[in-house]
Amino acid sequence: MKYWLYTLLLFTLAFTINAQNLVPNGDFEIIDCPTNNINSITETATWYACSGADAYWLHEDCPLDPAIAESVFFINPATEAYSGVGYISLEGVMTRNGYIASEGVGIELTEPLQAGVPYFFQMAALFQNERIAGQHPGNACQTLPPRFMEVYVGSEKIQVRRESDILDVTTGISSNANLVLVDSTSTVEENFYNNQWYLFSNCFIASGGETHIGVMGSNFQVPANNGCVAEGEPGAVYLFGYSLDAVQLAEMPTEIEADRNICDNGGWVDLQGVVSNIYFDYASFLWEDGCTLARRVIRRPGVYQVDMILPCITIPITLNISIDEFCSAVMYTEEMPESIAENIVICTDEGPANINLLDYTPEVLRNDLSFDWADGYSGATRILDNSAVYEIWATTSCFAFPMTLQAELLACETKIFVPNAFSPNLDGVNDQLRPFINSPWPAISYQFQVFDRWGQLVFQTENPDEAWDGKVKNKIADQGVFLWSLEYDTGQENGGKTSLSGDVMLIY
Template sequence: MKYLLLPVFILSEWILSAQNLVPNPGFDDIVDCPFECGQIYLAEPWVSATNSSPDLLNECSPHPFLQVPYAGTNFDSYQLPRSGSGYAFIITYYSGMVGSGAVGFYGLSEYIEVPLKEVLVHNTQYYIEFFVSPDITPMSFWGYTEPPALTLTDTFVYKEFNAMEVLPLEPVIEERVIIKDTVGWTRISGCYTAKGTEKFAIIGNFRSQTETLIEAIMPSYPDRCFYYIEDVLIMPFDPLPDTLLLCDKMPVKINAGFLDATYLWNTGETDSIITIFDIGIYTVEAFMENCILRDTVVVIDPEEVPGFPADTLICRDEPLRLSPPILGEYHWSDGSEENHLIVSSSGFYEVTVTNECGEFIFFTEVEVKDCACNVFIPNAFSPNGDGVNDFLEAFVGCDFDYQIKKFGVFDRWGGQVYSSSNGETIKWNGTARGKDVPVGVYVWVLEYEVFRNGVSERRTEKGDVLILR
């Protein structure tokens, strides 16, 4: 590797910010005031995931049961917004009879669904939370249930429900506890590592009637439970860059600040911001209410990076990928500005990388050769002692160093009649166990290693040979 450094300026602090991927998370941006039940769609882009009718509640509603803070199913329902002017409202459990107008006719639970602002990134950690409060009052009190859960899907979900059905989806965030706080808001939260295809979030009860946790205090009929839902958040935890440059060995601050987390670095520090003085690997753990998030940064000295390979040989059918070892803006000698260059012909290659530490120039010389090794083994020999073609020998010609690892000859039943290994001279006289083998065709197998640019590559050649006498 070769490079030149041209200093430009120094970075003193590194901060990355994350965004909530849930649009309209508090259901406050509405296209119209709700005036009847089942109008969650007015809080765009939220919709119902089934043929049930989840509600939108807001201060501006003219309907007495939809007007915050007195909104709910009971005359004495009351809940202040956690933020903004409204919230969503769904039924999560119902044990009534099936029939026209009965909630159970449209399933056990209602579900609200929203498209995310962007597709989740594979193997990235996400923190997910939303807040709930049960609509249980002295006027309508039978008991408590577990809260709704949240799942993520690759595609939009809509299902026409029959009685007591639930969506057959596995929740990614679920707290299987009984919620009894009817005054405040209870946080439902957790961490999730993405598959990389998730595009939609759905909130509801994904447990069947028999699976749902219930604590009945004053049993009535029908038993039912409604939940207010507020402030839905899905946020990636990726506060640190993958790689950070220590310019001119000057210290740099990194900030892992994330919501209301507490922190522990592998250095023992517990603040969200630490100062880096040396190269190395730095890992932070962010402790949330129900889970731990982790991120890592590799800090390098740009003057000590290993960089490009030394001037090298490549095979004609094996292109070389050149990638600068540091991030920045790239300008290659051929005019391209990608973060890598595929090389398939001989020549001199150079790239200039510009970043916060300055300009770095990396270059290397590449020579392309035909890497095929020529293996010659006669297709016949006559081990009859006349001094002509009495032995089977192998001849290998390579442009690179090589070593024969193993050579074997086999009869038509697969029995081995000759072998040599680890550099032994290949010279077979047509005998096996001290006796002449029969005239006929035999199969040979040659295994050898080729060494290029300090790397070994194992290869195998096969063929057949005829014994004559």
Template sequence: MFGKTVHIAFWLLACLPGTAIGQELIPNGSFETYANCPRQDNLLSEATPWYNPNQATPDFYNQCFPTSQIEIPPRTGQGLARLFLDQGWAEYLATPLVKPLEAGECYYFEMYVSTKTPNQYVPQTLGAYFSDNPVARTDKGLLGVSPQVLDSQAKTINSPSQWEKIAGYLKATGNERYLTIGSFVQLPRMLGFYYIFLDDISLLPIRLDLGKDTTLCGRKSTYTLNGKTPGAIEYRWQDGSRLSTFPVTRPGKYWVTVTTPCKILSDTITVDYTLDFDLGPDTTLCNEQTIVLKAPTSISAYEWQDGSSQNVYQVKQSGQYSLRATQGNCTVRDTIQIRYIRPPQLELGPSKELCGAEVYTINPTFAEGTFRWLDEFSDIERVVKSSGVFRASVRNDCATVIDSVEVGYGTCGCVIYAPNSFTPNADGVNDAFVPFACGDIAIKSLAIFNRWGEVIFQTDDAPFQWDGRYQNELCPNGVYAWRINYELRQRGQISQKQQQGAITLAY
């Protein structure tokens, strides 16, 4: 929402992530505390230590005394402040800081503003001025100072009664001890007053601190590094991640670089574990297998789930196994689940030799796992119509077994079968000449010849069959010749072949 301003060492941001850390330098920035509950207007001084720097009359309200003057609910908590701005009338609110600003140090400032009449709000006028001494004026006019933080947007407040953030950065010259908030550039040019409400005013030093080097008990200890920095634009951790926080999952050195418009910060921390061990992931074994669990050799005090204290533990049956180790004030326990299952079983049957156009159905026998064909055939039962080696597997968490079966047409050969006659009389029986073959044969073309050797029918596309017609007319009774070109695929070999024969057409 906020762009750059013309003021030195200050940038406004559209969106500033995270929760600010470090010492808050604005006392009572959310107007929650008061000397006496405000029961009328013009009582900013009750919101200690806020005060009025000129002769105008800024307001302080709190839900301790509900009033219709609280036209906009506080953004947080119970309290808020209000400024009245009109032609020749400038209200401000001011407060001493918790401590003076340090020379050369960068600070992040933000405040939230709202009004019921955003169309009357004069943009690019509201800001914050930091000074080493209080600023004051004996009338109700503009203070003659240039704020370090200024709303620079052409339109900051877009909706009535909507809280909007004005934020920016300040590089201190040193010893600034007071904050003054109000309109510093201009007031409304004509009578047409408006109120502006303020809440949640904050000033924080831009600092990064991951804390001191730390030693955790073990791998199950939870620890999150917090790199949150006021006004950060980008976080980059040692592994490239870009969140403001980082979960520690193992001992080592961690670091983060944080970019802000004011400066770039880096910090490093080393995290160690007193007890760095684990028994490994949960494991599934086949029957009769064993696994040996080992205790860390650098630790003298440890105890297994059955109370034993040997340094190795041999597992032979299903169950949950745990080891508790103690060193100093740290006690770490790790657990592993061991599961035993039977190995998978699979039988596809013996190899099979087929004859002619015979087909074969493979019915796998399997148990203790999930079955699948290795060529991704979907059904379990499989009808085989061509030569080949067919492989399948059965898998479970214990193991994977693979079996294969070979099917071939080697006993009596793979040939084309064709009828010797057909009757194209449309009675639904034997109405076409239809050759067929075993699955190893792929027919490529069919041609029909009359008794003079003339081609009367030819096709290179399936289905390869003749209905007894020539030029859409039924051919006369008689004997016709046929020729089929085909491709034979067997045992990895491909050969081009041709077969001829005769067919009798009769009505």
């Protein structure tokens, strides 16, 4: 009998298959508690052992003798199920000559698989730390193989056949992929045997007529220099234990069609609302206009074609986009500009200015933006040395909008003058004291303070348009010398912050 091996891809995000699960009791919840103290899978009516060895069903509703659980290192009564209250626990062993054989479990599907139809497989797995003869083998024993778990489908029960006493595995299995831990850059791989649940998934095209599915750890021979066992060591030694839960297999669609509405000036369309979550996070997308975003702006109604590209199949998506007559701006949580207009100040005293148009576009729109200027220039950055109005198109393959850029050439040096005398006699001439500031930029912070000759604060303001009228506590101050200080900041990188102080004569 020929079976097929498929790659399992690791994802830390929990998925839920919305289609019918073809694996009965895939969450290991339904159980008649067996008569022995440890829950043997060989005494259940649905799942069966693929290797002829026992596997163990841990269930909250069934008693578990602590003494027996302690004798089997890979059973941890404190481990909670991935979902619900039941899960299955298995072991892998290695012989004195370095062969590894692992237990596995299988089950008959609720209906046969159809030829040429894509199916999505998913399960949760947990791995316990490996041991040798009750002891951890140490760093010299590298036991995580390239293929650490295998999934088989076939038209008969999934069985592993072993050769004599060396546990050499001869399954007659035809494989087309090695199992891969996808997120190899994360700490998950480094700490894989950490007694935590991880989710695995992949899709495949059925040959047709498969009625059984099986899951088991790898069966292979470790390299001679692995360091796991010494020459002549008798017997077999335990290597690892693993547990399974939430095993699911569901038929995938071969095409998807969906209706979406936009406002009459366009709108955001998100494929996550079209595609099932079980496929979305490991699918890539290609729109007919070349866009590869899962979320994009669509300006006009019509029929749009998108390919959802998965490891096993490319599924065409047809989107029927219509105008929503009752559309309101509150339907969209992110700004989608019709155009962007900016006034840019360019300092001539420091030479031409280098600007970056990305600084003037909403962050949500910056991915892969390109800019085409009406005068033929292309690019986000440009040195401007003339006062002018520039017309620009900001585009990607997914959207486009116009920009209007008005550049002003100014002498940008900030000039500040504070009088050295004033006379608050209400004659309409020089009655108030305030700084006179000439700057192309507004102040982002401003503080003007006046002190008497003993250092007592008599006036302060954070408003550049407010002046001191010469009064102290609502009375005209005596004639004399007063001190002042000014803090002024425009936020510009060069010369934007100014700190000044001086004195002023109050006279009548």
